[in-house]
Amino acid sequence: MRLVLASNNAKKLGELGQLFAPLAIELVTQGSLGVAEAEEPHHTFVENALAKARHAAAATGLPAIADDSGLCVDALGGDPGVQSAVYAAFTPEPGQDRESHRRAQDAANNALLLQRLSGVADRRASFVCALIALRSADDPQPLVAFGRWHGEVLQAPAGEGGFGYDPLMFIPALGTTVAALPAATKNAHSHRAIAAAQMLSLMRDAWHL
Template identity: 65%
Template sequence: MKLVLASNNAKKLVELQALFTPLGIALVNQGSLGIPEAEEPFGTFVENALVKARHAAKLSGLPALADDSGLSVDALGGAPGVRSARYALDAGGEKSDAANNERLLRELAGVADRRARFVCALVAVRSADDSEPLIAMGRWAGEILTAASGEGGFGYDPLMQIPTLGASVASLSAEAKNRHSHRALAAAHLIEQFREVWHLG
């Protein structure tokens, strides 16, 4: 089954494709179909994922999958949250992983409570007006480091330490990340729904 991924993030496509391949799902990046990114006007991951999925399904005529994910830091009241990819941009900086990480370190300078979690909302729709979207959430708890560690991953991965694994997310292999991550947890819930509701696999 082919699904349009409502994202132009190549690394996210690779992660999600690996997670859903066992169900016979083939993901195609919306950018390859000439579909522009949707607006993300809402304050929650679920609402933004839903609007992105509906947008991609409407413009492609295909079922769609959307991921809205980010970092939630306790000491910052849940920020950067849904603004994770634009965290530095919102403060007058550039839109880049490096700039976002720099702002996060500045905001947490001298802060003792560095608890945080990666959050992922996955939404799948059969069509743009699907009245029964599949919705799954995943949360991966950790702590924000005081300096980057590791060369892999993307986004805030170099700053997110997972105490149970004794490593930053950027230090994990792709296989380990796909076993433990917020996206993997959400995908596991979504796979159950794909099998039960869409009769895949």
């Protein structure tokens, strides 16, 4: 089965490609098929993932899969939530490439999160991933998987790997931040890995893969 990933993120393609390796699925990005990214106007991860999957399926006529993910901090009422990637107001420098822009946005997001948690004792948080798969844009039975990876927000970044909030997210069960984990360990334990494991089971059962 050829499955369209409703994202143009090469890292996400590689990560999900490995997670779905047990199934006979060819995963391709929507960008490689000329499909622009969808709007994400909703307040929940599930609604945004569904909107992205429907957009990709409608544009390509193929089954589609989409995820929406982010960081939810207990003491902030679940923020940054669906706004995780654009939590801090940020204007890119003229001529700045996509990767440089992402790194600068990440740094601004982390700084704002630390500012809003200044003096807050409860640092509990979770990385959250909603993963949705559709056979067609009007599929009445979308497959929905959800993963949570529990941790705590540190007072300062630690670790050189990962992206986004990884340097601030300490995972007690692993004794380190996400940014300090080897890629293979992160992929085995992450919120996306938890959701993907659920999705594998759902696809086998509902789609007979």
